[in-house]
Amino acid sequence: MLSKLKLNQLYFKDTQFVSLMTKRIFNVLLVANPYDAFMLEDDGRIDEKIFIEYMNLSLRYPPRFTQVSTEEDAWKQLGNTMFDLVICMPGSDNSDTFDIARQIKEKYPHIPLVVLTPFSHGIKERMEHEDLSIFEYVFCWLGNTDLLVSIIKLIEDKMNLEHDIKEVGVQMILLVEDSIRFYSSVLPNLYKFVLRQSQEFATEALNEHQRTLRMRGRPKIVLARSYEEAMDLYNKYQNNTLGIISDARYPREDKIDPHAGIRFLTEVRSRDPFIPLILQSAEVSNKEFALSCGAQFIDKNSKKMNIDLREAVSENFGFGDFIFRNPNTMEEVVRVHNLKELQNAIFSIPAESFLYHISRNHISRWLYSRAIFPVAEFLKQITWESLQDIDAHRQIIFEAIVKYRKMKNQGVVAVFQRDRFDRYSNFARIGDGSLGGKGRGLAFIDNMVKRHAEFEEFENASVVIPKTVVLCTDIFDEFMDMNQLYQVALSDADDETILRAFLRAKLPDRLVEDFFAFFDVVKSPIAIRSSSLLEDSHYQPFAGIYSTYMIPYLTDKYEMLRMLSDAIKGVYASVYYKDSKAYMQATSNVIDQEKMAVILQEVVGTQYGDRFYPSISGVARSINYYPINDELAEEGTVSLALGLGKYIVDGGLTLRVCPYHPDKVLQTSEMEMALRETQTRFYALDLKNMGQNFSLDDDFNLLKLPVKEAENDGSLNYIASTYDPYDMVIRDGIYPGGRKVITFANILQHDVFPLARILQLVQKYGQGEMRRPVEIEFAVNLNAAEKKGVFYLLQIRPMVDMKADLNEDLDAIPEDQLLLKSVNSLGQGIMDDIQDVIYVKTEGYSASNNQLIAYDIEKLNKRFLDEGKHYILIGPGRWGSSDTWLGIPVKWPNISAARVIVEAGLTNYRVDPSQGTHFFQNLTSFGVGYFTINAYMNDGLYNQELLNSMPAVEETKYLRWVHFDKPLAVKMNGKKKIGVVSFD
Template sequence: MNKSLEQYMPDGSKVPYRFMKYRIHKILLVCCSYDGYILEEDGHIESQINQEYIDLNMSNPPSLTRVSSTAEALEKLAGDDTFDFILTMYNVGEPDVFSFARIVKERHPNTPVGLLTSFSKDIYRRIEEQDRSGLDYIFSWHGNTDLIVAIIKLIEDKMNADEDILEGGVQAILLVEDSIRFYSTYLPELYKLILLQNTEFLKDAFNEQQQVLRKRARPKILLARCYEEAVELYERYKKNLLGVISDVGFVLHRNDPPESEKLDAGIDLCRRIKQDNPLMPVLLQSSQVAFGKQAAELGAGFIAKNSKTLLSQLSEYIAKEFAFGDFVFKDPDTGAEIGRAKDLTQMQHMIATIPDKAFEYHTSQNHLSKWLYSRGLFPLAASIRQYNKSHFTSVEEHRRALVNLIRDYRTLLGQGVVARFDAETYSDAVAFARIGEGSLGGKARGLAFMNSMLIKYRQYDKHENVRIMIPRSVVIATEYFDDFIHNNGLKYIISQDFSDEEILSEFVSSVLPFRLREALKGYIRTVRTPLAIRSSSKLEDSHYQPFAGIYSTYMIPYVDNEDQMLRLLFKAVKSVYASVYFAASRAYIQSSQNLISEEKMAVIIQEVCGTEQDGLFFPTCSGVARSINYYPIGDEQPADGVCNVAMGLGKLVVDGGRTLRFSPRYPQKVLQTSTPELALSDTQNEVLALSLRPEEFRTSIDDAVNLHRLSLTDIARFRNSKYVCSVWDRENERISDSPFDSGRKVITFNNILKYNTFPLAKIISDILRMGAEEMRCPVEVEFAVNMDVAPGQQQIFNLLQIRPIIDNQDNRSIDWAAEETSRALIYGEQALGIGQMQDIADIIYIKSEAFDSLSTEKIAEELLMLNNRMREEGRSYILVGPGRWGSSDPFLGVPVKWNHISEAKVIVECGIEKFDVEPSQGTHFFQNVTSLGVGYLTINPFRGDGIFREQELNARQALFEGTYLRQVRFENPLWVCIDGRSNKGMVREEKPED
């Protein structure tokens, strides 16, 4: 992206100036009662001004204070010098308005004073005879209150011109006119045209903040009333002028008498401007139509002042020459229209498709940049203007550069904002939009927050040829969940004991609210990729109870048929809604001491990161990274963070499948790839991919229903494998990273982590640091990466989610030196927990001799029965067993969900010699364990790492003895302390002397 685009940050935080800094807040109106009545009652002037300020989304519109005479006005000003503008009518007593204006200027030299008077030759003759030095402006009153609004705008434009135009890049129109009557007619019309243009280009803005910024960046009008003033204004602001509208005959110097008017001063001015800048539009107007020929010779427009269609001709000229309205692409030979663009999206499309000759014509004439300037898109306009065909070897290269600039700018505008979804204006550039009212839910709030942080910290294009962004997301707010439950009469499900399948069937057969269906229809017309439909409940990912992975995420393929695509999307949304009431969700809500009746579900619809091949869709890699590492190895420190990454969809990572673990600080030191033996045995052995066959997405409580599991043999043919795979060189018994070697694929990520072909470790480090700083606690992020892009396209790092990691350190410190491990039933030095726990007298453990990795699902069933019994008794327990608790892969551990273990207050992953796997850290299960204050211990007694006195427990009488599980209850509560500060944990029996 061109660096000049960085001037503009969509959240406004990086804009160095504030548009329209100086404003008129208090107006003193001096007029007789009749004129006051006309203005205030008939014209509703105050309400008109108020409406204008409401439109600009600004508080404190100017207030009008009316006095009926100049004497009263002077008295008022003596007691209050806070008026920003004084507007007086002609006949307002003694002193007369001219003396009054001079007195005001003596006392308040910086306060502008304007005279408003009815048009009359007699009054104008008298005005000419007076000393007008105290008056800044004189206006002709037609009884139209639009003039008052125009006067306020004109004065504010003058007050802000230097900063907004010279520093901020705002464009301006120079109006040269010495006839009070004519400029009083022109100004309201010009401002109307500008505001109409302003309203049009606001459609490109994505939220209220961007709209306000653009409203304030509207073109300004500069009024010159003599040749001298016109030249001064032109020379000062010529780089930012959209065009000049000038009378032909006017005086040369300030305060020259009207009879000294130079009849062709406007021709001189036009000639001077055209010599300086032949492309500057100039519109001349005069009651002498003979000047039309000279205007044409100079390449200027001309309007006869006495024309009945004066204002409509003015409007047409401005729309065409000042780049207002739609951009019309023309054939330079015939002048015929070949297309038009009303917004940036259409402009991008037209530039990509118009014939070369038309493209060269419009770019050489600066038409594109002028159109962008008039719409307040200054950085983009400046970037496009600085390029001409001499910078490129071909028209195609020039065209591609402009298309990329516009696309990048649109994308950048869409980052960092929460846009309100509007089917008419929504486009693929909007990164984050909301449908409906109510809460966005925890997960979506985190995503919206990180979206703004990526912009604040300028991550978007920090790395060359990489874009860091959230995937395009639309959130259905909780309002529609409430409507869906209410409209379909589904409240009764809360109090009934239905199976998950029955609940899902009820929800999927119900109907989404009509307004939501219509909004989603508009949304899918912008979609060309598969979609992930993710939960974002009120409780999910909140600061103290993350609820990670409790609810479902469904993925659906993209299909061309709109009706079919809508059916898939509706079914997925309703399936996510249903997951609120599944058994595992209920158990978790209950264990976190929340009420299921209070839970509300928002839904995130996200584009899936990745590319298609052979009917399957998946990213190059996905992962989970945490800013704190409770299991540092080697040189790693807890604060360095840790990352688990896998080829393909990230469900493998969050569900506890086999992944690659590395520290972002030491990406080249990966334990799993440190020896060929470890690389072959401990690296990822399957890849998850989304099937693009719509018939595979069936109604199912399994949200992986349409995901395929690819073996290492399967993935060899996929393009993405070259980015993450190495090859086992059997002959030399080594791992080869050469892309040309053939053999068994091994997912090592060496190309990324060792050779930095993609800055994964650096991006993750930056985002973890940024997230932890902004959330004031350790964080966990989910991400996906797509490196499989066309030549010339940027690779994508998608930030999918952020959630806080609960690091509760309110517990009292334990003097571990005074504790005797010889007395421990369980002891470990890889512990995470919140200190001492009370009232636990039961230990449930898997009998090591009965454990079999083929029986883990049966173990889960046996545990569910025991856990239910403990819940009925109101008791909690310590759970001990080998492998990863909560793994979706039954060969890596017991595949429990929350309803299986909701009463466990300490979970011990106890490795046994025949079953030694990495701990659960990085999985959703692990995140929920820690967030609920459940103690967590990892021990491997067979390696001398920790203690589990199974024999001592075996010698005690069992309260329950099953095929796989055994439960022992002690007479008194156990002494339990899981100390996250020292990473030590112990369970021992309390003795009377303790």
């Protein structure tokens, strides 16, 4: 039976609460003589009272009242303002209120009119002779402002009824009553109760905004005043009726029928055996009838009639807590307050109690009253008759709730609540400040995945973000102020001093319990990532400037708390390190504007002994300035690696793939290249390192291991190939003996996991919705045994695309005017304000001096920064590589004044175009040119003789700095990958 219901294909769409209650009453015109109006306003505070009433019930948009007493005033006001409702209060004198009302109705037939009258003897007689057909309702004023809220809500409910029921299945409570005096006192009570309840169930919402929206899903209250009207409403909406409250005596066929209510309820009961019915009557003899049609009886003469009614509605209409009862004794067995509790209790409810409730539709009714429509609709169709298997029923309810909660949590930034955060929670915030750049990016992709159903189409893959909690920027402010850290932070103290001061400081105490709740749910290592206001902002992304720490998961939660607190303080401190301050200066930002949010996120990966790492990490870019073979620039490019993503950011050897041509990978196209240019090492988190020696270096607890170690862990299934030294071939897959080569062949060529397709979607929607090229970080956990996996999106940020148009043919410039030319350049645009070149001397060059060269460059760079000038930087190997044998290990702040950076190969030191450069993001955001030149192979041109012949402004053992009298012309065509630097 379960498979018949296809539970796993159950696709709950989130309820669009935004589209409910769209018709509202904003302006009310009150037509009354001054004395009556004064009485109504109780010395003139009606607006204030309504406002307070609305606020208490968390309702938005309280209406405004405008009061007029003469015909002249009425027309004047109607001419100036759009009114949504007119309330007329006829005085006891022979006032002309009704005449005014009639004329208003003629001229403005769409505005609803209501009569509100203090019930005194004279008026009653007067009303008998009036034609009331133009009025929606007549109410009797008993001096209670609640009545005004009810009048407005009743009319709003009537206006929105049909649309909201059709749209999402909102429920209706039908009140059948013709006594004006009576419904004028019942309605305020009923509304107050339902609105209070909807405040309660709005706690299923994940943040304030959602909460206010959810309240729109509350049941509508509809008033019928005759048998025919009641029957019409029931016929039309019987599938969406939550319950009915009916009087016994009211008009049927235009005559008062003392048994109209009983006839109506009997008819309803014959169609629906479980719908809750309440009969209220002043004649106690009707109690018998009530019992015969299974309705609850309420005595209208009772002093506490209103309380009785409220209790009856609460118990029968699915409001309040859900109480599972023993069907024989009706004693309470289990009580649940919300969806999460129902999910937790479902398997422990005694069978007979469970059967009693499901066979009477109680659970779906309770869900309806709480506006959880998708699950309620689904469960309503699964009746006891259709299934007749208690365990299957429990399972179905459980899975439906889980599915709904997962769907509801996705794409929403919830407010972190300790008792609510669980394994179905996705993204929560602590604090009210900003989420910072990365936080916003994550919230954005989470929402994007939820909106596009294509991400659901994979049999063996799901696309999600890791569980995330963001400490918003206001926590940072509080931490800085509470510990008085600004003085040391903004001083010239060295990084170590600043870090120590931050580590000594205290985080707000209230966070401890929140962190414990987080540990209970996320039983994996945690990454503590910076998410500053300026980071990943649209035009000047700060990539790789602040620290990111990772901590292992420990069973000792106090030890874990210590590590987490240190990591958070370490990220906070990194805002004020020397590099960050230099970067701020380079980007003309003011350090006081920088505020830091911190992301706590489960680390994606699998534990292998004392190590933890994911099967695949990657960075996808939706535009590719290095298209080769059939690739197009707009198809984007992806760098893949085994282990933690730090390897990619550090410029390690990754596998570069275009998601539209996953079977054509340059690096694995030839055996020699595959052996030489694929990943040899990877990063893993060291689970033994407890962070006692917490350091400036945020990778102090990461292990850099040879790929062979991963083979021992058994983590290379589907991602490695084996080199067979005897046959001199590389075979896809893992075979004994032979070196393992990281090719991802089974995934890219043989589609064991739909990585390429997911990346196409992510790039397409990411770029489409950000309206600009994007860079996306991701990680994948593969379960090799089941051939399944989870694709985790870790971050999205804009790549700033340079739009400068280049129509000139750069190949046409004569060589004798060129200082540099690269046919493998990165960047787009034109620069004409650079007069300086710093280059590494090639004579006697040795890679062993690369670290010393980096120090020299840093000193010169600082001088350029101070003067606000730029230069061209030329040197051998990969700039910014953390491996000093591959290139000069500079960080971005050490070269931030360079506007063109050149990798120049030497005969014995060839360079391939860098892909994983740490500052790819900074290059693009500042429009920096990046040239790769291997002149000795006729791959570009580098006129070093010219530079050597010029006098040096400054010369060190390894570097020369020369100055041109006139600015050099830098021109780059990113699509054609050609870049030149020419001189006059």
